[in-house]
Amino acid sequence: MAERISAQGLTKVYPGGNQALSDVSLEVEPGTFLVLLGPSGSGKTTLLRSLAGIERITSGRITIGTVTVADGRSHLPPERRDLSMVFQDYALWPHLVVRDNVAFALRRRKLSKGESRARANAMLDRVGLGKLAERYPNELSGGEQQRVALARALVAETGLILCDEPLSNLDADLRERMRVEISSLVREAAATTIYITHDQAEAFALADRVGVLQQGRLVQTGTPEEIYTQPATPFVARFTGLSGELPVHVRQAAGGGLIEVEPAGAARVRPFHARMPREPLGAGLALLMIRPTGVRLCASHTGEHHLAGTVADVAFRGRGYEHAIDIPGTGRLTGVFSDARAHRGEAVGLRLDPAGCHLFAATADPGQAPALADTGAPALGAAGTS
Ligand code: ADP
Numbered sequence: 195m196a197e198r199i200s201a202q203g204l205t206k207v208y209p210g211g212n213q214a215l216s217d218v219s220l221e222v223e224p225g226t227f228l229v230l231l232g233p234s235g236s237g238k239t240t241l242l243r244s245l246a247g248i249e250r251i252t253s254g255r256i257t258i259g260t261v262t263v264a265d266g267r268s269h270l271p272p273e274r275r276d277l278s279m280v281f282q283d284y285a286l287w288p289h290l291v292v293r294d295n296v297a298f299a300l301r302r303r304k305l306s307k308g309e310s311r312a313r314a315n316a317m318l319d320r321v322g323l324g325k326l327a328e329r330y331p332n333e334l335s336g337g338e339q340q341r342v343a344l345a346r347a348l349v350a351e352t353g354l355i356l357c358d359e360p361l362s363n364l365d366a367d368l369r370e371r372m373r374v375e376i377s378s379l380v381r382e383a384a385a386t387t388i389y390i391t392h393d394q395a396e397a398f399a400l401a402d403r404v405g406v407l408q409q410g411r412l413v414q415t416g417t418p419e420e421i422y423t424q425p426a427t428p429f430v431a432r433f434t435g436l437s438g439e440l441p442v443h444v445r446q447a448a449g450g451g452l453i454e455v456e457p458a459g460a461a462r463v464r465p466f467h468a469r470m471p472r473e474p475l476g477a478g479l480a481l482l483m484i485r486p487t488g489v490r491l492c493a494s495h496t497g498e499h500h501l502a503g504t505v506a507d508v509a510f511r512g513r514g515y516e517h518a519i520d521i522p523g524t525g526r527l528t529g530v531f532s533d534a535r536a537h538r539g540e541a542v543g544l545r546l547d548p549a550g551c552h553l554f555a556a557t558a559d560p561g562q563a564p565a566l567a568d569t570g571a572p573a574l575g576a577a578g579t580s
């Protein structure tokens with residue numbers, strides 16, 4: 195039975211004064227798959243461990259189902275919160291064979307030994323490890339160990355599954371296959387799932403809803419589509435995949451939720467449209483953040499282009515080509531998709547699509563210099579999940 199989980203005003207200050215969570219509130223509807231996305235050190239693990247009861251919160255309240263499991267005064271230990279966890283490092287018992295590792299999750303269920311073994315075997319069959327039940331964890335590959343950990347989390351049939359970067363120790367190919375398995379197995383189990391990752395593509399692929407963490411604060415929650423098409427802050431935009439950033443002059447509202455802007459400096463060819471920003475902008479320069487879906491190559495002689503640049507690099511991606519384009523006096527856009535290969539050094543035009551162009555006040559995110567094309571996250575190329 196899927197559980198609702200809610201957190202209100204969570205704060206966590208570690209001994210020594212390090213504040214890892216600041217006023218985090220979230221509501222997760224039963225059966226929802228929530229991914230918490232944030233860079234290293236943003237508080238993801240602290241939040242998950244607080245929900246699990248491994249960490250004590252400093253203040254706030256956590257409710258699972260109808261039970262308050264933690265507030266400023268009380269704290270239910272993990273084993274009384276009726277949840278399962280999957281960890282990055284698998285956390286299997288080295289001295290137990292695979293079947294006993296899985297059956298261990300049933301130890302509180304007052305089942306006969308035979309019944310526990312039968313359920314563990316059935317779950318191992320579901321994750322494709324039926325034949326390895328007698329092996330020890332050190333006789334398994336990383337992917338197999340993570341499958342055992344997943345089987346252990348699922349066999350207990352808890353209403354809540356918490357996953358801490360379960361795929362990050364696996365290589366790329368296996369990660370993609372395991373992602374699909376996790377997605378379908380936890381959805382079959384109809385559990386509420388909270389899954390943390392620093393990988394934006396993984397987050398968007400898995401999630402019903404995404405929450406973005408920055409320095410211990412939850413800065414935006416929404417569906418993957420909402421986060422991608424309406425990033426609330428420059429930080430969220432950068433962390434969820436940009437081609438690059440461009441300083442622009444704001445000219446005038448253009449109707450239809452659009453606003454006319456003009457690139458500052460040498461990049462300028464002609465004005466174009468961006469989405470109207472959420473917050474009103476002051477006069478002067480603003481920052482245009484461009485998704486890979488918001489820019490495409492076009493021949494500069496056709497006169498359709500908004501920006502002019504030079505091809506710095508081209509990468510073949512199977513479905514087409516991704517280009518890095520140097521914009522004179524401004525910087526570089528990466529992941530610029532085209533069906534055709536443009537050659538290094540070639541002069542090209544760029545056409546911008548307002549749906550993928552997000553405008554922020556130049557001062558909206560002090561402390562983060564607008565480093566062009568350096569998003570700290572893999573770009574969502576047109577050949578990727580965008
Ligand atoms: P993430 O999982 O997003 O990488 P963490 O929750 O592990 O982030 O860490 C958030 C912040 O809390 C970081 O600044 C980290 O250094 C700090 N932190 C994590 N664990 C402890 C601890 N046991 N004691 C003190 N500080 C900690």
Ligand code: MG
Nearest residue numbers: 235238239240
């Ligand atoms: Mg972590």
